[in-house]
Amino acid sequence: MTTVDLRTPGELADAERWTAHNYHPLPVVIAEAEGAWVTDVDGRRYLDFLAGYSALNFGHRHPGLIAAAHAQLDRVTLTSRAFVHDRFAGFCRGLAELCGKDLVLPMNTGAEAVETAIKVARKWGYQVKGVPDGRANIIVAENNFHGRTTTIVSFSTDADARDDFGPYTPGFTIVPYGDLDALTAAIDDHTVAVLLEPIQGEAGVLVPPAGYLAGVRAACTDRNVLMIADEIQSGLGRTGRTFAIEHEDVVPDMYVLGKALGGGIVPVSAVAANRDVLGVLKPGEHGSTFGGNPLACAVGAEVVKLLGTGEFQERSERLGRRLHEGLAALTGVVAVRGRGLWAGVDIDPALMTGREACERLAAKGVLVKDTHGSTIRLAPPLVITEAEIDLALAKMREIL
Numbered sequence: 199m200t201t202v203d204l205r206t207p208g209e210l211a212d213a214e215r216w217t218a219h220n221y222h223p224l225p226v227v228i229a230e231a232e233g234a235w236v237t238d239v240d241g242r243r244y245l246d247f248l249a250g251y252s253a254l255n256f257g258h259r260h261p262g263l264i265a266a267a268h269a270q271l272d273r274v275t276l277t278s279r280a281f282v283h284d285r286f287a288g289f290c291r292g293l294a295e296l297c298g299k300d301l302v303l304p305m306n307t308g309a310e311a312v313e314t315a316i317k318v319a320r321k322w323g324y325q326v327k328g329v330p331d332g333r334a335n336i337i338v339a340e341n342n343f344h345g346r347t348t349t350i351v352s353f354s355t356d357a358d359a360r361d362d363f364g365p366y367t368p369g370f371t372i373v374p375y376g377d378l379d380a381l382t383a384a385i386d387d388h389t390v391a392v393l394l395e396p397i398q399g400e401a402g403v404l405v406p407p408a409g410y411l412a413g414v415r416a417a418c419t420d421r422n423v424l425m426i427a428d429e430i431q432s433g434l435g436r437t438g439r440t441f442a443i444e445h446e447d448v449v450p451d452m453y454v455l456g457k458a459l460g461g462g463i464v465p466v467s468a469v470a471a472n473r474d475v476l477g478v479l480k481p482g483e484h485g486s487t488f489g490g491n492p493l494a495c496a497v498g499a500e501v502v503k504l505l506g507t508g509e510f511q512e513r514s515e516r517l518g519r520r521l522h523e524g525l526a527a528l529t530g531v532v533a534v535r536g537r538g539l540w541a542g543v544d545i546d547p548a549l550m551t552g553r554e555a556c557e558r559l560a561a562k563g564v565l566v567k568d569t570h571g572s573t574i575r576l577a578p579p580l581v582i583t584e585a586e587i588d589l590a591l592a593k594m595r596e597i598l
């Protein structure tokens with residue numbers, strides 16, 4: 199095939215012409231995928247080392263998940279929450295049990311689940327904690343990433359995410375991530391919740407200092423404040439545990455979940471909490487037409503079943519050790535962070551930017567994504583094999 203015959207340039211030009219430029223994707227146009235591999239429109243194969251930012255923890259088109267989706271497509275796909283459907287309770291019960299919580303509220307995207315958690319925390323603050331009306335405050339961390347809605351970007355510290363989108367939603371206090379004293383000092387009588395990523399993904403896979411999450415838990419319990427763990431990217435097996443917060447034996451008051459919950463097929467998100475928290479919502483106060491739809495519940499229930507075996511958590515822990523050992527041995531890398539099959543890799547800025555590293559790796563058949571500066575993020579699907587990890591490491595060695 200000559201360059202003239204390639205479909206990629208035309209597809210890229212059309213995408214550029216017809217869509218808002220709110221992303222700067224790598225120049226790869228994917229046509230098919232299976233497991234840890236994708237194939238582009240010109241037949242080139244790539245090892246997917248990003249896995250949809252953890253939305254594809256079980257790989258592309260996992261057979262069990264695809265079968266569950268197919269079976270549901272032949273029965274009923276959407277009812278709205280005006281009615282109950284026969285996949286709803288089973289999914290919600292399974293997810294609640296996986297989380298060890300009484301109740302689940304399913305939504306669609308991660309940002310919607312974060313919004314749900316914020317609304318629930320505020321309402322809990324007024325109705326249970328007794329915070330004066332309109333004064334509820336939530337503590338968040340610097341360099342957080344919780345989504346893109348106007349309220350969520352109001353407490354972002356990333357200028358690209360926040361600037362020019364005001365006026366901003368009040369009611370948030372930002373403290374440095376990993377600084378327990380700063381967080382504890384920020385709690386006052388109006389604080390209803392602390393909202394944190396147990397590992398900050400977008401910031402570059404930042405793992406907080408040992409003891410931080412346990413300290414936050416203790417401070418929240420002490421001051422009657424809800425601890426909300428945004429496990430949208432870190433949860434569901436990614437770090438070698440069902441939830442990243444388990445590494446510190448911490449149980450939050452509310453889990454916020456998304457990405458992998460949809461099995462790489464449909465957007466499925468949820469919050470999980472006990473009745474004394476999630477029970478504050480009454481009919482008409484919150485919802486979503488698509489949240490908890492039959493197709494989402496069929497896929498989500500299968501995801502819960504896969505996680506129930508512990509196989510994926512075990513794979514992530516075991517193969518993650520191999521990945522991290524291999525990354526630590528690379529020259530041209532100045533720092534590696536993360537847990538399980540999740541790594542933030544700081545490349546020596548004198549060598550190349552993160553974007554350049556991603557482009558060079560893509561040219562060698564490995565897909566990863568930069569975060570900021572010279573940092574790239576690796577999050578292969580948990581179905582990845584040892585040989586595939588070694589292959590990606592070899593390609594990284596070549597580009598460095």
Ligand SMILES: Cc1ncc(COP(=O)(O)O)c(C=O)c1O
Pocket residue numbers: 251307308309310312343344345346395399400428429430431432456457
């Ligand atoms: C920790 C975290 N929270 C929330 C979100 C937002 O999820 P979504 O893009 O599905 O709205 C993301 C997405 O990257 C995330 O990583």
